[in-house]
């Protein structure tokens with residue numbers, strides 16, 4: 430297949446996926462509220478809170494980055510250019526057993542804020558996938 434044709438198909442597919450995400454109720458406004466609520470809660474989480482507190486000194490740029498990240502995965506926009514796996518490799522205190530706790534809090538936040546169940550599932554599918562990838566790179570032992 431010609432390269433131009435292949436990239437045209439990718440763009441078309443991306444536009445279709447973006448349209449269907451918007452149809453179920455995903456929007457930049459919702460993502461912004463989700464991210465603000467989730468990271469507000471994470472700061473009060475017994476296990477995850479101290480880890481974020483030790484790594485993030487300035488929250489507004491982190492929140493802005495997380496909004497771009499979720500727009501990227503949930504709306505197929507191309508704003509986030511970070512390196513998910515490499516960044517977490519630098520979070521030395523993170524352990525694989527913490528990922529289900531992260532996912533639990535994320536799901537609770539979605540249930541409290543999402544416009545409908547389909548949106549909850551849309552985000553959870555994406556989060557579980559990335560959570561599994563991240564967990565497989567994290568040490569499994571409990572921290573000392």
Ligand code: HEM
Nearest residue numbers: 480481484498511512513516520523527528531556559560
């Ligand atoms: C045990 C679970 C997790 C912990 C403890 C954790 C912790 C952190 C911390 C401390 C940072 C900031 C790192 C820094 O700026 O130095 C970070 C960044 C980030 N996390 Fe996580 N995280 C977890 C799971 C996840 C999951 C499941 C996702 C995605 C669904 C995710 C997505 C991100 C993204 C996109 C960033 C920004 C990366 C960048 O700077 O480009 N995290 N995480």
